[in-house]
Amino acid sequence: MIxxxxxxxxxxxxxxxxxxxxxxxxxxxxxGGSKDRPEYIKRIRxxxxxxxxxxxxxxxxxxxxxETMDPHYYIKVPTATWRHGLxxxxxxxxxxxxxxxxxxxxxxxxxxxxxEWNYYHFHLDVLGKMKLLSEHSVLDGRPLALGRYVxxxxxxxxxxxxxxxxxxxxxxxxxxxxRIILADELIYCRIDGVVAGDRVRYLLDQMELPPPPLxxxxxxxxxxxxxxxxxxxxxxEIRPLIEERGFTIxxxxxxxxxxxIELFSNIRHLVAIHGAGLTNVIYRRDAPLSLMEIHxxxxxPPDIKIISNDFxxxxxxxxxxxxxxxxxxxxxxxxxxTELCRAMDELLQT
Numbered sequence: 001m002i003x004x005x006x007x008x009x010x011x012x013x014x015x016x017x018x019x020x021x022x023x024x025x026x027x028x029x030x031x032g033g034s035k036d037r038p039e040y041i042k043r044i045r046x047x048x049x050x051x052x053x054x055x056x057x058x059x060x061x062x063x064x065x066x067e068t069m070d071p072h073y074y075i076k077v078p079t080a081t082w083r084h085g086l087x088x089x090x091x092x093x094x095x096x097x098x099x100x101x102x103x104x105x106x107x108x109x110x111x112x113x114x115x116e117w118n119y120y121h122f123h124l125d126v127l128g129k130m131k132l133l134s135e136h137s138v139l140d141g142r143p144l145a146l147g148r149y150v151x152x153x154x155x156x157x158x159x160x161x162x163x164x165x166x167x168x169x170x171x172x173x174x175x176x177x178x179r180i181i182l183a184d185e186l187i188y189c190r191i192d193g194v195v196a197g198d199r200v201r202y203l204l205d206q207m208e209l210p211p212p213p214l215x216x217x218x219x220x221x222x223x224x225x226x227x228x229x230x231x232x233x234x235x236x237e238i239r240p241l242i243e244e245r246g247f248t249i250x251x252x253x254x255x256x257x258x259x260x261i262e263l264f265s266n267i268r269h270l271v272a273i274h275g276a277g278l279t280n281v282i283y284r285r286d287a288p289l290s291l292m293e294i295h296x297x298x299x300x301p302p303d304i305k306i307i308s309n310d311f312x313x314x315x316x317x318x319x320x321x322x323x324x325x326x327x328x329x330x331x332x333x334x335x336x337x338t339e340l341c342r343a344m345d346e347l348l349q350t
Contacts, residue, residue, distance in 0.1 A: 011086040015064040050181040052173035055112030108183040117149035119276035131202035143169035158257035163208025197310025212265035221247040222272030229330035252277035290314040296322030
């Protein structure tokens with residue numbers, strides 16, 4: 001049986017060979033950012049196809065444009081077949097001969113991204129592209145292409161029903177990924193993955209969310225429960241310490257988008273085990289928030305600190321002992337009770 005990784009390698013070799021001597025017709029509409037973190041908006045002059053499963057653009061003469069799915073930084077790619085890989089050249093050639101499977105558009109904007117199905121990346125790196133595109137008048141009148149995950153993950157569909165987002169023309173693959181988009185031109189972009197605040201504010205404006213209250217005193221401990229990874233292995237031990245300090249324990253994975261917005265827009269003090277649920281601090285939007293992120297000592301993610309800096313939150317970390325012999329990013333952690341008490345008491349003074 002061919003594994004997803006082997007399949008991707010075989011397909012990559014085939015597409016690379018096909019690309020040799022055939023430059024894709026690409027125009028640069030905008031170039032900015034820095035040398036280390038470039039930003040751009042580019043256009044592929046069509047006809048050009050956008051294949052549904054992985055999200056890559058493919059020109060009419062069969063050149064796969066890999067940078068249409070480039071993230072703004074490297075991260076280990078998951079191995080699930082619908083999240084990892086390149087389309088089969090044989091599939092592509094068969095599909096484009098089927099006129100009944102072709103959806104033709106004059107101009108399409110692709111918001112596809114390597115980790116588009118992830119809660120954090122959907123908000124920051126998929127919908128986060130909209131601000132840059134809007135600044136250069138690219139969004140107006142053009143449909144926006146997303147992935148199949150919108151049909152499968154409730155949070156994505158719920159966000160797209162908010163405010164002005166609900167009025168946009170979204171192109172979402174059919175459930176079987178059989179249909180393929182054909183466009184006279186395809187526009188895609190790359191954004192600076194470090195500067196988060198302005199693109200998040202633009203997204204929140206698009207969602208038409210009211211400003212959060214400034215006088216909230218809510219205290220929340222954001223927990224993770226199995227089957228999630230990075231859970232606190234001694235949670236039963238630390239739970240009384242959390243509750244006696246007035247923190248309500250919440251697992252955001254169990255909440256709808258409306259419930260997350262309501263909860264996080266009203267938090268004043270937040271203690272959280274690192275995970276995608278921390279993305280919801282964007283709903284506090286510039287209002288006072290003191291938060292502490294709990295993580296394994298071998299894995300120190302920068303994302304929430306970046307958001308906190310951009311929104312003026314007070315940010316702290318508590319480093320904990322991870323389980324041995326496990327991928328550091330996903331290892332469960334032991335939260336030392338005395339250290340947790342000290343850290344929570346200090347956080348409550350801010």
